[in-house]
Amino acid sequence: MKRLLRDRSALIGLIIIAALVVCAVFAGVLAPFPEDVDTYHLPRRLLGPSAVNFFGTDRMGADIFSRLLFGARLTILIAVIATSAAVVIGVPVGLVAGYYNNRFSDLLMRVSDVFLAVPQIVLAIAIAQTLGPAIHNVILALSITYWPFWARLVYAETRSVRNEVFIEAAVALGASPLRVMVLHVLPSIASSVIVRTTIGLGGTILVAAALGFLGLGPPPPTPEWGRMIAESREFLPTAWWYAAAPGLAILLVVMGFNLLGDGLRDALDPRLSRGGDAP
Amino acid sequence: MALIARRCLWMPPTLFGLLLIVFTVSHVIPSDPARVMAGENASADQVAAIRHQYGLDLPLPLQFLHYVEGVVTGDMGISLYTQRPVAEDLVARLPATMELALYAMVLAIVAGVPLGVVAALRRNSWLDHFVRVVTVAGLAMAAFWLAILLQLLFSMWLGLTPVQGRIDGWGPDPITGFFTVDAVLLGDWATLGQALRHLILPTLTLALPAVATIVRFTRAGMINVMSSNFVFYQTAMGIPRRRIVWKYLLRAALIGTLTQIGLIFGNLIAGAVVVETVFDWPGLGSFAVNSILHSDYSAVMSFTVFAGVVFILTNLAVDIAQTLLDPRGR
Numbered sequence: 117m118k119r120l121l122r123d124r125s126a127l128i129g130l131i132i133i134a135a136l137v138v139c140a141v142f143a144g145v146l147a148p149f150p151e152d153v154d155t156y157h158l159p160r161r162l163l164g165p166s167a168v169n170f171f172g173t174d175r176m177g178a179d180i181f182s183r184l185l186f187g188a189r190l191t192i193l194i195a196v197i198a199t200s201a202a203v204v205i206g207v208p209v210g211l212v213a214g215y216y217n218n219r220f221s222d223l224l225m226r227v228s229d230v231f232l233a234v235p236q237i238v239l240a241i242a243i244a245q246t247l248g249p250a251i252h253n254v255i256l257a258l259s260i261t262y263w264p265f266w267a268r269l270v271y272a273e274t275r276s277v278r279n280e281v282f283i284e285a286a287v288a289l290g291a292s293p294l295r296v297m298v299l300h301v302l303p304s305i306a307s308s309v310i311v312r313t314t315i316g317l318g319g320t321i322l323v324a325a326a327l328g329f330l331g332l333g334p335p336p337p338t339p340e341w342g343r344m345i346a347e348s349r350e351f352l353p354t355a356w357w358y359a360a361a362p363g364l365a366i367l368l369v370v371m372g373f374n375l376l377g378d379g380l381r382d383a384l385d386p387r388l389s390r391g392g393d394a395p
Numbered sequence: 396m397a398l399i400a401r402r403c404l405w406m407p408p409t410l411f412g413l414l415l416i417v418f419t420v421s422h423v424i425p426s427d428p429a430r431v432m433a434g435e436n437a438s439a440d441q442v443a444a445i446r447h448q449y450g451l452d453l454p455l456p457l458q459f460l461h462y463v464e465g466v467v468t469g470d471m472g473i474s475l476y477t478q479r480p481v482a483e484d485l486v487a488r489l490p491a492t493m494e495l496a497l498y499a500m501v502l503a504i505v506a507g508v509p510l511g512v513v514a515a516l517r518r519n520s521w522l523d524h525f526v527r528v529v530t531v532a533g534l535a536m537a538a539f540w541l542a543i544l545l546q547l548l549f550s551m552w553l554g555l556t557p558v559q560g561r562i563d564g565w566g567p568d569p570i571t572g573f574f575t576v577d578a579v580l581l582g583d584w585a586t587l588g589q590a591l592r593h594l595i596l597p598t599l600t601l602a603l604p605a606v607a608t609i610v611r612f613t614r615a616g617m618i619n620v621m622s623s624n625f626v627f628y629q630t631a632m633g634i635p636r637r638r639i640v641w642k643y644l645l646r647a648a649l650i651g652t653l654t655q656i657g658l659i660f661g662n663l664i665a666g667a668v669v670v671e672t673v674f675d676w677p678g679l680g681s682f683a684v685n686s687i688l689h690s691d692y693s694a695v696m697s698f699t700v701f702a703g704v705v706f707i708l709t710n711l712a713v714d715i716a717q718t719l720l721d722p723r724g725r
Contacts, residue, residue, distance in 0.1 A: 125531075226405075230412035233710075234703040235665030238683070242420055242699045245687045322537055326669050329539045330684055345540055352543070353551035363540030370535035 126379020132372030140188040147182035154337045162355045171361035175347060176337075180361050183339035187362070190340055191369065194255055195320045201259035203266050203313055210270025211297050215278065225271060228264035236261045237323050244332040251334040254327055258320050269312050273305035280304075307384035311377050318373030325366050341366050402714050406707060413703045414466060418459050421696045466700060472693040476686060481697045484682060490572025491561055492671070492678030496663040498598045503605035503659065508652070510606075511613025512645060515621065526610060533607035538666055542600045542673040549596060557593050559675035562586070597674045601666050605659045612655050616648030623647075650717060657713030661706040 144150050148168070156176035163173040171180040209228065213221035231239070240257045247253035277283060278301075286300045327333050328342025336343065341362040348358035437445075446452045449472075450461055465471060471481040514526040550558040557563070567577040567586050575594070578587035620626065621644065629639050664679075671680035679698060686694035 226408065227412065230409055230416060233409055233413055233706050234416070234699060235661050235706060237665045237668060238699050238702045239416075241668065241683070241687060242417070242695050245690070245695060246420055246692065318535065322535075325537050326539060329537070329669070330672065330687065332687070342537070342539075345537075345543065349543065353547050356547055359540070359543050359547065363537055363544070366537045366540065367532065367535050370537075371531055374531060374535055 123379040123382055125375045129372045129375030129379060132368055133376060136188055136192065136369050136372065139185050140192045143185040143189055147185045149179040149182040152178035152182045153186050153339055162351060165357050172357040174358055175351060180358065183344065184361060184365050187339040187341045190338065191321055194251065194324045195317045198255045198258035198262065198320050199313060199317050202262035206263040206266025207270050207309060210267040211274055211301065214271040214274025215293065215297050215301065228267040231264040232268065237326055240323055240327060241330065241332060244327050249332050249335050254324055254333055258323060262316065262320065265316065266309065266312065269308060270305060273308055274301055277301060277304050311381045311384065314373055314380055315377035318370040321366065321370050399715055399718060402711055409707060410704065413700060414463055417696045417699050418462055421692050471697040474691055474694045476689040476691040476694065481694050485679065485697060485701060488677060488679050488682050491676060492664065492667050492680060494573040494575065495594065495597055495601060495676060495678060496660065496667060498594055499601040499605060499663050500660060502598055502602040503609055507606045507609025508613050511610040512617055514610065515614045515617035516640065518618065530607035530610050533603045536603065538600055539669045539673050541603060542670055545596045545600060556595050561593050561677055562590055597670055597676055601663055601670045605663060608655055608659055609652055612652040613648060616651040617644060620644055620647040653713060653717055657709040660709045664702050664705050
């Protein structure tokens with residue numbers, strides 16, 4: 117933890133994510149116009165940034181800053197649920213496939229390879245399109261698309277510790293395979309899973325925003341960041357703030373997760389020297 | 396060599412699995428394609444007729460076999476929206492996407508490798524920090540947002556580049572389908588200039604995450620090999636520094652980057668979905684999005700299969716290149 121806080125970029129990442137969580141939790145209190153999520157005031161539409169509306173107003177006259185704050189809730193919700201689901205599916209698959217060395221584990225890895233053969237956004241689009249635009253469908257599409265990443269990672273890591281002496285010792289002492297996997301293998305590979313999950317959260321947010329941008333996200337008037345950017349396109353070049361603000365929010369949040377992930381890797385993995393910045 | 400042979404052998408099962416996923420996604424869904432095709436006012440008889448015509452009344456496994464047979468023989472079904480064979484549409488739009496993706500790939504390599512090398516050589520200099528900020532931002536930026544900002548700045552405010560499209564009016568007579576190549580072959584310099592001007596913004600947008608990835612891997616690879624024994628040995632042998640860096644070091648460092656290039660090319664095709672939509676680029680990506688908007692499921696599925704095949708093939712190519720480049724693998 118100390119090492120993490122000493123790392124400047126990790127610290128920046130941590131601050132950004134803390135800010136995001138605060139925005140999401142206290143959106144109702146922080147937003148200057150909390151009612152603007154689903155009401156409109158046409159006389160105030162498309163106003164530029166000012167002391168009243170920090171990021172201007174949108175086509176419905178709603179305060180963009182307030183909508184962004186409520187959008188943070190949605191972003192966290194989608195990213196956390198989708199990523200957790202992917203971890204919950206991917207980690208056991210990778211553990212089992214990596215621990216045993218038989219036909220079944222080959223099959224598991226082949227299946228995840230097939231999923232990895234399709235670019236994530238394409239598969240997510242295909243699934244989201246067939247299921248229809250709704251929050252839970254976006255989450256489902258993202259979890260189906262992303263679990264193989266964790267399966268692959270955990271598989272490779274499990275393979276590499278499988279023949280270590282401490283695993284052998286546990287087996288020799290009569291520990292059941294389940295016990296060995298959960299109590300001995302999992303803790304020793306946890307750090308790379310944590311790092312991957314942190315960076316994965318950022319990736320999920322990007323794909324979720326792209327789905328929203330293409331009209332496959334939750335329907336209006338949900339303040340989804342990607343959809344807000346799509347809406348703004350009609351009003352360019354005049355209402356530049358309308359497009360700029362939500363994208364800036366996405367950029368900041370994804371950058372926060374990526375920086376924290378990089379910092380965690382440096383802190384958790386003593387093998388990598390500082391500044392080595394391995395990808 | 397054995398490794399490559401094994402990879403090739405794995406291709407058919409992987410493709411089969413890919414088709415199975417795509418088929419499952421498209422068929423185990425509540426919506427009824429026959430009803431969509433027949434239109435909203437169709438009678439039950441008409442829907443049934445269409446269902447029979449397209450073989451949708453057959454049991455699912457049989458439908459799947461028909462589907463696989465179709466894809467293998469190049470028949471991907473009829474687009475519900477354009478009423479043309481999907482395979483024809485895909486082939487017609489392929490050059491636009493390939494031209495864009497290849498320019499982005501070239502830009503990513505030409506900009507990314509030297510930046511990565513220089514950042515590694517001058518570690519913790521201002522240049523290194525600057526490159527790091529750019530790569531971190533480049534990987535965190537939503538492509539569609541960057542595209543819109545570039546349009547706003549260069550097209551709408553400064554008026555330097557066209558807002559959208561691949562060319563004004565008709566393109567050059569198709570020879571390769573790549574407008575820039577065709578224009579050169581025909582000696583049509585005005586068209587070449589125009590095609591290039593249209594290419595600038597989409598290429599930049601598509602290339603930025605790729606540049607960032609290549610920089611990171613090249614930098615990390617360089618730092619990794621810089622401390623290895625052979626560099627020490629070569630320095631001791633009096634081989635010029637420049638030659639060590641740009642020949643031996645780079646070759647060793649690029650092996651890691653190369654693994655990424657396969658992934659990157661696949662990501663470029665995927666990124667094209669979003670980038671082409673914003674720039675109204677008449678390629679596969681905007682085709683896929685249009686199909687989505689018209690619930691044209693056979694077109695969406697075909698694009699998914701196509702992207703998967705490109706992904707698998709590039710990864711295979713990377714595996715082969717890697718074996719050739721890494722002397723230890725020979």
